[in-house]
Structure formats: structure tokens, C-alpha cells
Amino acid sequence: MDTQALLQVDGVSIDYRTPQRVVRATHRVSFDVHAADRFVLLGASGCGKSTLLKSIAGFIPPTEGQIRLDGRSVTRPGPDRVVVFQEFDQLPPWKTVRENVAFPLLASRSVGRREAAERAALYLDKVGLSKFADVHPHQLSGGMKQRVAIARALAMQPQVLLMDEPFAALDALTRRRMQEELLALWDEFRFTLIFVTHSIEEALVVGNRIAILSPHPGRLRAELNSQFGLHSLGGVEFQATAQRIHRLLFDEPGAVAPGSVEADLRAGERLAGPAVIRPSGSPPFQIAV
Amino acid sequence: MTAPIVSTLAQAFDAAARVPPVRPEVEHVLPPLVGVAPVQPLPLGARVWQQTWLRRLVILAVLAVLWELVARWQDNDLLLPTFLQTARALVEGLASGELIDKTAISLSVLLKGYAAGILGAFVLTTLAVSTQLGRDLLSTLTAMFNPLPAIALLPLALLWFGLGQGSLVFVLVHSVLWPLALATYAGFQSVPEPLRMAGRNYGLTGIRYVLQILVPAALPAILSGLKIGWAFAWRTLIAAELVFGASSGKGGLGWYIFQNRNELYTDKVFAGLVMVILIGLLVEGLGFRTLERLTVQRWGQQR
Numbered sequence: 001m002d003t004q005a006l007l008q009v010d011g012v013s014i015d016y017r018t019p020q021r022v023v024r025a026t027h028r029v030s031f032d033v034h035a036a037d038r039f040v041l042l043g044a045s046g047c048g049k050s051t052l053l054k055s056i057a058g059f060i061p062p063t064e065g066q067i068r069l070d071g072r073s074v075t076r077p078g079p080d081r082v083v084v085f086q087e088f089d090q091l092p093p094w095k096t097v098r099e100n101v102a103f104p105l106l107a108s109r110s111v112g113r114r115e116a117a118e119r120a121a122l123y124l125d126k127v128g129l130s131k132f133a134d135v136h137p138h139q140l141s142g143g144m145k146q147r148v149a150i151a152r153a154l155a156m157q158p159q160v161l162l163m164d165e166p167f168a169a170l171d172a173l174t175r176r177r178m179q180e181e182l183l184a185l186w187d188e189f190r191f192t193l194i195f196v197t198h199s200i201e202e203a204l205v206v207g208n209r210i211a212i213l214s215p216h217p218g219r220l221r222a223e224l225n226s227q228f229g230l231h232s233l234g235g236v237e238f239q240a241t242a243q244r245i246h247r248l249l250f251d252e253p254g255a256v257a258p259g260s261v262e263a264d265l266r267a268g269e270r271l272a273g274p275a276v277i278r279p280s281g282s283p284p285f286q287i288a289v
Numbered sequence: 290m291t292a293p294i295v296s297t298l299a300q301a302f303d304a305a306a307r308v309p310p311v312r313p314e315v316e317h318v319l320p321p322l323v324g325v326a327p328v329q330p331l332p333l334g335a336r337v338w339q340q341t342w343l344r345r346l347v348i349l350a351v352l353a354v355l356w357e358l359v360a361r362w363q364d365n366d367l368l369l370p371t372f373l374q375t376a377r378a379l380v381e382g383l384a385s386g387e388l389i390d391k392t393a394i395s396l397s398v399l400l401k402g403y404a405a406g407i408l409g410a411f412v413l414t415t416l417a418v419s420t421q422l423g424r425d426l427l428s429t430l431t432a433m434f435n436p437l438p439a440i441a442l443l444p445l446a447l448l449w450f451g452l453g454q455g456s457l458v459f460v461l462v463h464s465v466l467w468p469l470a471l472a473t474y475a476g477f478q479s480v481p482e483p484l485r486m487a488g489r490n491y492g493l494t495g496i497r498y499v500l501q502i503l504v505p506a507a508l509p510a511i512l513s514g515l516k517i518g519w520a521f522a523w524r525t526l527i528a529a530e531l532v533f534g535a536s537s538g539k540g541g542l543g544w545y546i547f548q549n550r551n552e553l554y555t556d557k558v559f560a561g562l563v564m565v566i567l568i569g570l571l572v573e574g575l576g577f578r579t580l581e582r583l584t585v586q587r588w589g590q591q592r
Contacts, residue, residue, distance in 0.1 A: 059486055077489045090483035093588040094505040104491035107501060138589025156491075 004071070005032035006192055007056070007160055011065035013217075014051050024217040025051040028065065031211050031223060033160070036190045040207030040226075042197060044249060048218030049196045053164050056194065057083045069159060079108035082153040086165040088145045091137040091152075098124065098133040101152045110156070123151040126185060143174040150182070154189065163195045167202070179205050180230055200245050204228045204238060212248050222248050342574070370556040378556040379563055388545070388564055395526060395541030396568075398454055402461020403522050407515070409462060410469040415499050417470075418477050427474060431467050439464035439525040440532060457529060464525040465518040472514025476507030509585045516577055520569070527565060 014026040026048035033039045041049040054060045056067055058077040067074040069081065082104070084090075091100050101120035105111050111119070124130050127147040137145055146166055153161055167175040179202065186193065197203050203210050204226045212221045224245065232238045330336075337343065353372050360371035370378075382388035413430070416423030439460040446456035480503055488502035504511065530543025540548070542561055549557035585591040 054486075057486075057490065059489070077486070077492070079491050081490075083486065083490055085483040085486065087481065087483040089481040090487045092484060092487075092502070092505065093590055094508070094584065104487075107488075107491040107493050107497070109492075136588055 006035045006037075006070060007033040007194070008068040009033075009052070009056070009065075010068065012052070012055065012062045012067060013064045014048065014055050014060060015063045016051070016060070024063075026055075026062075026213075026218040029213070029218065029220045030065075031220060033192060033194060035192050038186060038193045038195065038206060038208045040195045040197060040203040040210045041213060042200065042203040042207075042210050042245070042249075043213035043218065044198060044215050046218075047213040047215040049198075049213055050164055052213075052218065053083070053162055053194065053196050056160070057081050057162050079104060079110060079156055080159045081162055082156045082158040083162045083164060084146070084149045084153050084166045086168050088137075088142055088169065090149055091145055093137050096134050096136055097129060097140070097148050100137065100148055101155050104152060104156050108156070116155075119155045120151075123155040124148075126154070126188070127151045127181065141174075142170055143178060146170065146178060147181075150185070154185065154191065158191075160192045160194060163193065165196050165198065168197070168199075175202075176230070182206065183229065200242050200249075201233070203245070204241060205230055205233070210245070212245060214249075341578075345574070367553060367555055370559055374556045375559040375563060378554075379560040382557065382560050382564075388542075388560065391540065391542050391545045391561075392564060392568070394539050395530075395543070398457050398541065399461065399522055399526050401454070402458045402526075403465055403519065405458060406462045406465025406469060406518060406522070409466045410473055410514075410518075413466075413470045414473045414477060415496070417474050418499065418503065419495070427470060431471050434463065435467040435471065437463075439521075440528050443529055443532070457526065460525055460529060461522050464521040468521060469511075469514040469518040472517065473507065473511050476510025476514070477503050479510065480506040505584075505588075509591050512577065512581060512585065516573070519572060519577075523565065523569065 009029060009031050011028050011030050012026060013024060013028055015022045015024050017023075029048075029052060031039075041052060043049045051060060055062055056074065058074050058081065061075070074081070092103065095103055098117075098120050101124055102116040105116040105119060106113065121130070121133070124133055127150055129144060129147055129151065132140065132144065137148065140148065149166070167178050170178060183206070185191075193206075195203075195206050197206070205228060207226050210224045210226055212224070213219065214221045224241070226241065228235075228238050228241070331339075357372040360369045360374075363369050366374065379388070413423075413427050417427040418424075442463055443456065443460050446459040450456040450459060484502065484506055488498055493501055526541070527543040527546070530541055531547050542564060546558050546561035549555075549561065581591065
């Protein structure tokens with residue numbers, strides 16, 4: 001067992017500010033992510049899992065606690081922690097697929113033009129999009145756009161690959177296929193992955209370690225291991241673990257069931273006094289340019 | 290009439306007890322399609338009519354015919370020369386080189402003012418996306434100066450910069466800067482959050498971030514700002530020359546129109562106006578259209 005974790009999240013609390021009040025999104029969360037982990041952050045909406053991921057990426061500074069990558073404190077976004085977002089508009093539409101994959105390599109000045117082109121070709125091949133290298137993103141389907149985003153992230157060879165519900169906007173069949181491909185890619189490259197999802201099934205399939213967060217504010221409820229793959233879907237053991245996670249998520253003493261109208265109303269009250277429910281997808285905070 | 294109602298009621302009542310019948314599973318073997326082309330070409334007429342330039346040409350021709358008819362019916366050369374007379378004056382002006390000279394003078398002043406205005410707008414909006422104070426500066430300045438007609442500043446400009454290109458460029462900058470800065474800033478603000486974060490993720494900051502992420506992402510808004518700015522610049526320039534005569538020493542197109550109106554060469558006045566229109570059409574049709582086709586349309590940001 002080698003000693004130090006690659007990424008340490010140490011007592012991290014994150015607040016975000018609305019014009020009226022300060023809201024705690026994440027409260028004193030600690031966990032370790034080791035090299036080649038597939039670490040899943042699982043929780044209902046409002047548990048601060050995306051906020052936590054953005055904080056690891058360096059977009060939002062923690063209010064207390066520290067995030068350390070390789071022992072160094074994370075303070076701002078950087079190419080060593082590449083994020084794959086859920087939204088399809090993360091790809092600059094003015095660049096072709098090939099340029100999109102090579103762009104971060106050139107923008108971060110990590111490699112030269114020639115190697116950027118080589119890496120772009122390699123990783124595009126790995127996600128099966130070599131034929132579409134010279135096409136612009138708007139001509140691709142949602143699943144293909146996410147594949148480009150994954151190829152782009154892998155081409156950077158980041159220390160940690162961060163994925164924020166990357167398959168949530170895809171249809172169920174494409175999502176299943178993408179999970180399979182992500183696992184195949186991991187088998188080949190053994191990158192370190194932090195993956196945010198709200199699907200118990202996806203967490204069990206994608207992750208080898210699952211952190212379960214409770215909502216309002218997000219606190220670490222449990223860390224579980226998972227050795228399931230897509231083939232174990234529906235198996236007895238798989239079902240049992242899914243049940244267990246379900247219980248951890250929903251049967252909190254004295255808490256409101258996540259996802260219920262009551263929970264949304266409470267979240268709204270926390271935000272703006274009278275119930276204002278923010279549209280899902282748009283973060284309640286603004287990131288200054 | 291009662292029978293169906295009764296039967297619907299009866300159905301509704303025992304709906305809970307009903308179960309759909311169990312049907313056997315079916316599999317169809319699909320033979321390959323023969324003789325059905327999934328894609329068919331449009332008929333020739335429709336394809337020709339798809340050409341934008343053709344449709345525009347038809348509109349122009351109809352307008353020209355209307356003009357000719359109205360002018361002939363009016364029958365007063367001094368008030369409204371016919372289309373053909375104007376065309377003749379235009380061709381003569383072009384052939385003698387007079388119109389070309391005037392146009393060149395106007396265009397050179399125009400381009401200087403336009404370029405300076407674009408530069409100013411870029412600096413202002415870059416400041417505005419970088420700092421809170423820059424944002425306030427931009428919104429205050431645009432709120433103050435955007436409603437102010439450029440022509441109203443010309444007397445002042447003439448005082449400060451004298452009779453010459455300087456004062457014209459000054460008012461041109463004024464007419465381009467504010468609308469373009471507003472459009473560009475609005476474009477910057479509508480850049481989707483994931484794209485911004487993706488850019489910052491790769492370590493892009495400052496001017497590289499603006500140039501490599503914000504400007505291309507906001508290009509549709511910037512282009513429409515550039516078009517508005519171009520139109521405003523023309524208006525301002527022609528109006529300045531009309532009101533103040535040859536304020537740049539050598540007169541341009543506006544001066545040409547002004548002079549010929551004084552001498553009652555109405556056909557030449559119209560020829561000057563047509564020249565302005567032609568340049569407008571050319572810049573819109575060749576310049577901006579091409580730019581759009583090569584950028585925002587190709588990138589799928591605009592249909």
C-alpha cells in the first residue's frame with residue numbers, strides 16, 4: 001500500500017454568496033483519492049457535489065479546509081485538473097474536433113504544435129472519432145460531443161480527470177455505451193478519475209470507490225467500495241449494494257427526502273427567503289471572469 | 290345518442306378490472322430497400338431561387354422599375370430624375386473619375402474612424418470583462434454618450450481639431466465606439482459558463498482568454514455591432530459633409546451631393562446617393578456576408 005493519496009480533500013467547507021445571504025454548500029468534507037482511483041461523488045441535487053468538484057478544479061475557493069494535489073494546495077484552475085462538464089457547449093464551436101482536442105495543449109503551452117497534433121489524433125482514435133476530426137462541433141450528436149470532451153481531457157494527461165455528470169444530458173442508451181467506453185479507456189490508461197453523478201446505478205458501474213453526500217449542506221455520509229461493472233447490472237449483490245446506498249441517501253433521521261418538493265422548497269428558502277427555486281443547471285453563483 | 294355514453298361509462302367503471310390480452314411476440318425480417326431513394330434533389334427552379342444574390346437582384350430590379358415609373362409619371366427632372374437619368378449621371382461621374390475620387394476620400398476617412406472606433410471598443414470591453422470598475426466605466430460612458438448624435442459634436446470637434454480629417458475621424462469614432470462596445474459587451478456576457486470554465490481550465494487568463502475564448506464565442510454579437518457601427522459611420526460622415534461642407538479640406542461624397550444640390554443637378558445628387566447605397570450593399574453582401582459565412586455560420590453559431 002503506497003502511502004500518500006494523490007488528492008486530499010481535507011475538512012473542506014464551501015459557501016456561496018447570494019445578494020441576500022451566504023449559503024453553505026459543503027460542510028467539512030474530507031476524503032482521499034489515490035492514483036488510478038475511479039472516485040465517485042454521489043448525492044441528490046443540493047448536496048454540493050458539483051460545487052465540490054469545481055472547488056477541486058480550482059474555480060471556487062473553499063471557505064475552510066484545504067484541497068491538496070500531490071501535497072500542493074489547489075488555489076486556481078490549471079491544466080493538471082481537467083474538467084469534463086455536463087453541458088454540450090463546453091467545446092469552442094469555432095474549432096474543429098481535432099483543433100478542439102489540441103487546443104488545451106497549445107493554450108496551456110504544455111507541448112509543441114507537432115506533439116499536440118499527434119496526441120489529438122491518438123485520443124480521437126481512442127474515442128472512435130477519427131473520421132470526424134475535421135468537423136465542427138455543431139455537426140456532432142450529444143454523445144459525440146461528450147466523446148470529444150473526454151478525448152480533449154485525456155489528451156492533456158491530467159493528474160486528475162474531473163467529470164461533472166458528463167453523461168446526464170445523454171439518452172439512456174448512449175449513456176450506457178459511454179459508461180462502457182469510459183471504463184475501457186480507464187483500463188487502457190489508468191487515469192485518476194473523480195466522477196460526479198446522481199445515479200446510484202452509474203456510481204456503482206463507474207466507480208471503484210463511492211463517496212455518498214447528504215444534502216443541505218453537503219456532508220460526507222459514507223464511503224463505499226464497488227467492484228461492479230456493466231455486466232453485474234441486476235445481479236443480487238448489485239441490487240443489495242444499490243439498496244444500501246438508497247438507504248444511506250434517503251433514510252436520514254429527521255431529514256427531508258432528497259428530490260421531494262419539500263426538499264426543493266427548503267433549498268429555496270435557504271437561498272432567498274421566500275421559496276425561489278433555482279432552475280437546475282445554472283449555478284447559484286457567478287464566477288467572475 | 291345515449292348508447293355510446295352508457296357504454297363509455299361502463300368501460301370506465303370496470304377499467305380497473307381489465308387486463309390487456311397477452312399477445313405473441315413478433316419479429317420482422319427487414320429486406321433491403323430497393324428502388325426508393327432516401328434523398329432526392331430539389332427541382333432546378335427551386336435550386337436557382339435558393340441563391341441569395343438572385344433574390345436580392347430581383348428585389349433591386351423591382352425597386353428600379355418602380356422608381357422609373359413613378360419618376361416618369363411625376364415628370365419633373367428637378368425634383369425626381371428617373372432611374373435611367375440617374376444611372377447615366379452615375380456612369381458619367383464614374384467615367385470622369387470625379388465620383389471615384391470623392392468616394393476614395395470618403396472611404397479613407399471612414400476607414401480610419403472605423404478602425405479607431407473598433408480599437409476603442411475592444412479596449413473598453415476588455416476592461417469591462419476584467420474588472421468591476423471597467424464594467425461601471427463602460428456602462429456609464431455608453432449611457433452618457435450613446436444617445437448623443439455624432440453631428441452634435443462636430444462643431445466642438447472643428448474647434449478642437451480644426452478643418453480637416455481630425456475632426457471627422459473624431460466624430461466617426463464617437464459614432465462607432467458606443468454601439469460596438471455595447472454589442473461586444475453583451476456578446477461577452479452571453480458566452481456560456483462551461484465554455485468560460487473550459488478556457489480557464491487550460492490556464493488562459495487576461496488578454497489571451499479574451500482573444501481565444503470570449504471574442505470568437507461572442508462573434509455573432511460582435512459582427513452585428515460591427516454592421517451597426519459601419520452604418521452609423523456612413524451616416525455620420527455623409528451628414529457631416531452635408532451640414533458643414535468640405536470640412537476635411539477636400540470634400541468627399543457628402544460634399545459632392547451638397548454641391549450638386551446647390552447647382553440643381555438633381556440627377557448627380559441621386560448618383561451620389563446611389564453610390565452610398567451601392568457601397569453599403571457591397572460591404573454588406575461581400576464583406577460582412579463572407580465574414581459570417583467563414584465564421585459564425587461555419588461554426589454553427591448562426592444559421
